[in-house]
Amino acid sequence: MADKLLIYLALLIGTLLLDAFVRPRSGRLGEPWLRSPAGTWLHSGLVTAVFGLFLTLCANAPASAALTLALVALFTTVSNAKRAMLGEALVFSDLALIGAVFRHPQFYLSALKPSQKLAIVVVALVAPALLWWMFVPELAGHIQGLLLLTAGIGAIWLSLRCPPWSRLATEPDAEADLARHGLIATLLLYRARWRQTDDPVPLAPIAGVADPHELAVIIQCESFADPAELFGDPALALPGLALAREDAWQWGNLLVGGFGAYTMRTEYGVLFGRNEDDLSFRRFDPFLTALGEATYALPNRLAGWRSVFVHPHDMRFYNREVIMRAGGFADLVGEDRFDPPSAGEGRYVTDAAMADAIADLAHAADEPTLLYAVTIENHGPWEAEAGNRPDDLKQGYLRLVRNSDAMLTKLMTELAGLRRPATLVFFGDHRPSIPGVSVPGGARHTPYVIVRIDAEGRCVRREGERTDLTPAQLHHAILGLLTNAPED
Structure with a gap:
């Protein structure tokens, strides 16, 4: 028993030392x-709870401590890698999204260095084998683990409901709270x-609908970002974006909350x-609670629109x-409606194919119709045609963002050719995270344009x-433009 206590205390010290390496650190002098x-x-x-869980499974204190320490190390590595790439620690x-990591690893693992990816693979393979190999058929050890598991969960459950913990982190400020309380504590508090x-x-x-053909x-x-601004080079200005701004009803910067993801x-x-501010702690992933806010979705607000x-x-x-249907979308057009990209077109459905599909849907619409489209061709990580230097990655991004710009130009032309009242809204979801080229810490905004076209095909x-x-x-x-109603 004394040996297990020493192992447990050493584990606590080890995990606290690991947490000290999670960025941001406390900035207090000394x-x-x-x-x-x-x-x-x-x-x-x-x-304590995690150590107790592993001890319940194998009754081997050294193995349980090693696995717990490895898990904390994994959280530390992932959080620091994410912050370096996206400017935000693990939340x-x-x-x-753990399940999505396995279904779509290319979206997440690009933030990790090869050595970090190797470490994760090793831990994933070694952990089950270690549990099996170090299993001890000793009932007392399993019971001790269960007691520790229960004690750890109970202490957390009770603490979060009592002062001072109930008064901590009442408003979201992830950077400050992580620096003050540490990664694991902040994860628990924010949840x-x-x-x-x-x-x-x-x-x-x-x-009310302004026009039956709207x-x-x-x-x-x-x-999508303006490369002339992103890279500080006016020669990189996008012609489609420039034309859309010139013809726009309204345009400007979209003040997005995230960077790179x-x-x-x-x-x-x-x-x-x-x-x-209204979302409060839901802001970190508002899709998790979207079904409770479905009446706020644009399709549900637009009576008389398809x-x-x-x-x-x-x-x-x-x-x-599920969310989009609850939000009022009558039809979902997904990946099964698109041909896979051809050789040389990249990993994802192209913006050119998206423009064709949207134009077809617009031509077929015979009632007031809202088409909301999310593109994916310009998703990172960006591949260079030669080399892997920052400038090579930048050229890979420029090639794809110009494809997006061509989509904007085509859609303006297609909608004008319909000779029906139309509103085109085009915006970037976030800036790209490109190592050595576009990194967190500076501006985050992206462009948006609203182009209004009358029944004669002219921009208003x-x-x-x-x-x-x-x-x-x-x-x-x-919402105000489509309903002639005052903006909420």
Whole structure:
């Protein structure tokens, strides 16, 4: 028993040392490694529970401690890698995406170095084998593990409901809270606050359609940013974006909340119109609670409109197949409606194919119709034709963002040719994260344009209408234009 206690204490010290390497660290003078006592308590409670779980399974204290330490090391590695690439440490909602990591690893593992990927693979293979090899058929050891597991979970459950823990992290400030309390404590605190957040009061649809032939096309373009601004080179300006701004009813910067990822945050803001302050702890992955806010979705607000959601990817990703139907979309056009990309076209359905599909849907629409499309061709990581230097990756991005720009140009032409009132909204979901070229820490905004076309195919302009908006504000701007109603 004494040996197990020493192993347990050594494990706690080891995991606290690992947590000290999680960025951001405390910035207090003379205390660069210390977390708060309250955070250290929550950290210790979870480590106790995990150690108890492994001990319950194998009754081997050294093996259980090694596995627990490896798990904390894994969280440390992933969090630091994510922060280096996206400017944000691991958050509790990321754990909901574990299944997606295995279905679509290319979206996530690009943030890790080869050595880090190898370490994860080794841990995944060694952990089950270690449990089996070190299994001890000793009932007392298994019972001790179960007691530790119960004690750890009980301590966390009770602590989160009592002062001082119940007064911690009442408003989302992930950077400050992680630096103050540590990674594991912040994950626990934020999940608890998230679960305490209630659904908002339901909204009613807005009656009335401006024109029975009205058409609205909203394009959420993957990693679309203005390269002239992104790379500080006016020669890289996109002709389609420039033309759209010249003909726009309104244009400006879209003040997205994330960098390099988290498409669903921007998507949710534009579709559901809920800003980050209103979402509170739901802001980190608003799709997790979207079904409780379905009346806020743009299709549900637009009485008398038929709405179609287009995305050439697995609709199970982010649970879109359920969320979009609950949000009022009558039809979902997914990956099964597109041919796979040909050799040399990249990994994903091209923006050119998306433009063709959207144009076909627009031509076929015989009633007021909203088409909301999410593109994917320009998803990272970006491949260079030769070499792997930052500039080579930049050229790979430029090739794809020009394809997106060509899609914008084509859609403007196609909608003008329909000779029916139409509104085209085009925006980037976030900036690209390109190592050595486009990195977190600076500006995050992307471009957006709103182009209005009359029944004669002419663009309707307003003078001086550059306006910077959040995704939620863009939602309300669109809603006001399509219903002639005041913006919420």
